[in-house]
Amino acid sequence: MLKLIPIAELCPGMVITRISQQVGPVKIKKSGLVSSTDMVRGLTEMGVIEVEVDLDQTVELESAEALLPSQTQTQALLQGKYDSPGHYDSQLSDQFNRNLFLPSVQGIPSIWSVYLRQSVTFASVVLIGLGLGFVGANPQSLLFWHMGANEVAVTEPVIEQVVEPESSLVEHEPKVEPAKTDIVTTEVETQTVVQDDTQIDVDDVDANEEGVELTGVQQDEPVNVSPELLARFNKVVAEFGNNNFSVGDDATESVVEFDDIQRIDQLPVRYMTTLPSMAFTAHMYASRETDRWVRVNGQRLQEGDVISDKVQIIAIEPQRIVLSYQGEIFGMAALTDW
Known part of the structure; x- marks a missing residue:
């Protein structure tokens, strides 16, 4: 016998023939045996409101607990049914762990202390990295701090003008060593004296009190030179006097400049059509004409050589x-082809 019932009255074991009312965009076509309450809950969630069932085909289903097989003691032990909270003796635990060199239960740090230690370590690494990066990017700052720490306050001394008499200025004469031929020049450094505005003006100082010239012309004095050094010097002068220095051919070579010659693309048509093909792959220029060469069409040629018996x-x-x-002079750029 067919009967329309709401979804709330649907029970496991009934047979659904069709769904009469439902809501939602998807139309559900369900028919068959309702095997569990989960199926009823699923139909309700999908929007089924009313179904048609066949009461003659309704069957009685066994409970889910009866269908489950009985568990063995081993399975129950593995699932933790026989577990019980342990009671530890702290003194015995400490003694046992000390003997095995293991931390005791009381010595295990809490989770907060572990997180705090990790956070402090991470923050320290970040700060040290930032400090090293700043010092590496600005090394002048480190030098500035070092100089600032060692800075000492120094009072500037007051420099007074002192006018020395002429007799105090001593001329320094260079010493001549007999075994050396180098000429020693004495450099005289002039010191500038800074004076205050309240002191004597420079214009009032007599020109005779400014000093005596220290680089005056010294009178020639006889120098004692060893005979061995004098003989060696005369020998070197004689050798240089006998040498004849000749000027090479490179110095007398005449340089011919070609400034006003035309380019190859400016030649008349009759020349351009008969010129042979030329492919320059190397260009070597040197100050000496004999060292200049070019590589054209796979051949190494120098000045005066002929390309393809024509150019x-x-x-x-x-x-x-x-x-x-053919008597026409023209220019061609280096490393170009024609």
Whole structure:
């Protein structure tokens, strides 16, 4: 017999034929045996309001507790049914742990002390890192602090003007050693005396009181030179006098400048169409003409050589090459192709 009942009256064991009323965007089509209260709860959560059941097919289900198998003592022991709180003797525990070199139960730190120690360690590492980074970025600050700590207050001394007489100025004559040929020059440092505004003006001082010239011309005095040193000096002078210094060919080479020559792209058409192909891959310029060379079409050529029996190399300059073709002189940039 079919009967419409609300979802609240639905019990496990009933057979649902169809769902008559429900709410929600998804339409549920459920039919079959209701096996548990969880299924009824699920249908309610999905928005089912009323269902149609067949009372003739209703069956009686066993309880869930009867379906569960009985547990053995081992399973119950593993699940902790026989556990009981332990009672420890603190004195016995301390003695036992001291013998095994292990901390006692009372010596184990609390969780707050562990977190506090970790926090202090982390903060110390961060502060030390920031300090090292600041000192590394600004080393002048460390030097400034060091100088500030050792700073001592010093009173500036009052410098008074002292006018020395002419007799106190002594001329220093250089000493001449017989075994050395170096000329020792005595440098005279002039000291500037700072005076107050209340003292005597400089303009009132007599020019004769300013000092005596210390770098005067000294009179030639006989110097005792050893005969061995004099003979060695005369020998060196004789050797240099006999040498004949000749000027090399490089100094007398005439430098020919090509300033007003035309470029290769400015040549007449009849020359440009008959020029051979040229690919410059290396360019070496030197002050000596014999050391200048270029590599064109895989061949190393110097000034005066001919490219493909048609184009002659006139000059190799730092930034270009001067060529001649059928009496026409033109320039070509270095390391270019034609």
